[in-house]
Amino acid sequence: MKLNKKDILNALESITVPGEGQNMVESGAVKNVVVFGDEVVVEITIKNPSLQAKKRTEVDILKTIHEQVYEKAKITVNVKVDAPEKSKPNVIKGKAVPGIKNIVAVASGKGGVGKSTVTANLAVSLAKMGFKVGVLDADIYGPSIPIMFDVVAEKPLAVTIEGKSKMKPIENYGVKVLSIGFFTQPNQAVVWRGPMAAKALNQMIFDAHWGELDFLLLDLPPGTGDIHLSIMQSLPITGAVIVSTPQNVALADARKGVAMFQQESINVPVIGLIENMAYFTPAELPDNKYFIFGKEGAKNLALDLHVPFLGEIPLVQSIREAGDFGRPAALQTGTPLEKAFEKLTQNVVQEVVKRNDDLPPTEAIKITTMAGCAAVKK
Numbered sequence: 001m002k003l004n005k006k007d008i009l010n011a012l013e014s015i016t017v018p019g020e021g022q023n024m025v026e027s028g029a030v031k032n033v034v035v036f037g038d039e040v041v042v043e044i045t046i047k048n049p050s051l052q053a054k055k056r057t058e059v060d061i062l063k064t065i066h067e068q069v070y071e072k073a074k075i076t077v078n079v080k081v082d083a084p085e086k087s088k089p090n091v092i093k094g095k096a097v098p099g100i101k102n103i104v105a106v107a108s109g110k111g112g113v114g115k116s117t118v119t120a121n122l123a124v125s126l127a128k129m130g131f132k133v134g135v136l137d138a139d140i141y142g143p144s145i146p147i148m149f150d151v152v153a154e155k156p157l158a159v160t161i162e163g164k165s166k167m168k169p170i171e172n173y174g175v176k177v178l179s180i181g182f183f184t185q186p187n188q189a190v191v192w193r194g195p196m197a198a199k200a201l202n203q204m205i206f207d208a209h210w211g212e213l214d215f216l217l218l219d220l221p222p223g224t225g226d227i228h229l230s231i232m233q234s235l236p237i238t239g240a241v242i243v244s245t246p247q248n249v250a251l252a253d254a255r256k257g258v259a260m261f262q263q264e265s266i267n268v269p270v271i272g273l274i275e276n277m278a279y280f281t282p283a284e285l286p287d288n289k290y291f292i293f294g295k296e297g298a299k300n301l302a303l304d305l306h307v308p309f310l311g312e313i314p315l316v317q318s319i320r321e322a323g324d325f326g327r328p329a330a331l332q333t334g335t336p337l338e339k340a341f342e343k344l345t346q347n348v349v350q351e352v353v354k355r356n357d358d359l360p361p362t363e364a365i366k367i368t369t370m371a372g373c374a375a376v377k378k
């Protein structure tokens, strides 16, 4: 059978481009149609860069021409992707930051549950395992990472990298640190709007000289508001871990935190839940556990929400002291606390690896240093 271009174009008019509302001929997506005998070549440009969108477009075109024009037509579809330049935000969500393999947000619905403490200890544990680690303290309400890393008095210097001036993170305990606290006056109230906070964080990521990092941990402000939306939408976050105590008020907020990350406009994978202050243990009676905030609340919430449970950290005076002193407890070699943080950290790494295997990458490079974890543990 002899095909003609007009029939093919008519058929293509019945296909709408996902998310664009117009048919693919009208929208200009069809760049060219070439017909010879029973062969058809369709050249098409779509805006959606995902593999699924590409595949779906191909399948739709094949099916439509076969059904509406000629069932034996030999069809070649060439799909090109042309993401729109203008509508790009500062950063395309999902675009990787050069050199940074994974950005892990540490969040909590409620303040004071130990989010910063967990972030600081995860960071030093990761560094001890041989990973390259940075911490970005994004807690605009109460940046406490400088205290926990004993770098309060430091000010990041500018360095020139490839002709551009960049902020150099402060380093301690093998962890590179930048904090929103370095740029605000300690006793001055700063009223942040979401886009402002997102812009400041973007600068601390893209205009900073982090170098190569396996993990950048992001200590988020508590809550689930407009600030979080702005941050999440403008940064390519690999996944989020959520910290909660076992107490009901904290759990209710943690549940909101999980829902926030999972909502469609944010869609950041939840790597798992961490139970902090799981029980109190007095130094002189290390085998005694007092479940003062309730028992296994975060663990049960993880089960209920079908997200991984990453582990528990007890309420121990020396964790608080270490935080205030500026030397995270996970650095205390040979202690049960060091072990507890190490186990938690391994679970986090494992879940990030799984996430990168299962889901479309925020950044394609996978962590290959799990063997490194085991080696460092010896």
Ligand SMILES: Nc1ncnc2c1ncn2[C@@H]1O[C@H](COP(=O)(O)OP(=O)(O)O)[C@@H](O)[C@H]1O
Binding pocket: 108, 110, 111, 112, 113, 114, 115, 116, 117, 118, 144, 276, 277, 313, 314, 315, 316, 317, 318, 319, 320, 321, 323, 324
């Ligand atoms: N597991 C823990 N054991 C003892 N004290 C803790 C523990 N976790 C956090 N703290 C203390 O509780 C307070 C609040 O913790 P912080 O990490 O600042 O919480 P957030 O960042 O969620 O507001 C800090 O004084 C910290 O030292």
Ligand SMILES: [Mg+2]
Binding pocket: 115, 116, 117, 139, 142, 144
């Ligand atoms: Mg904090």
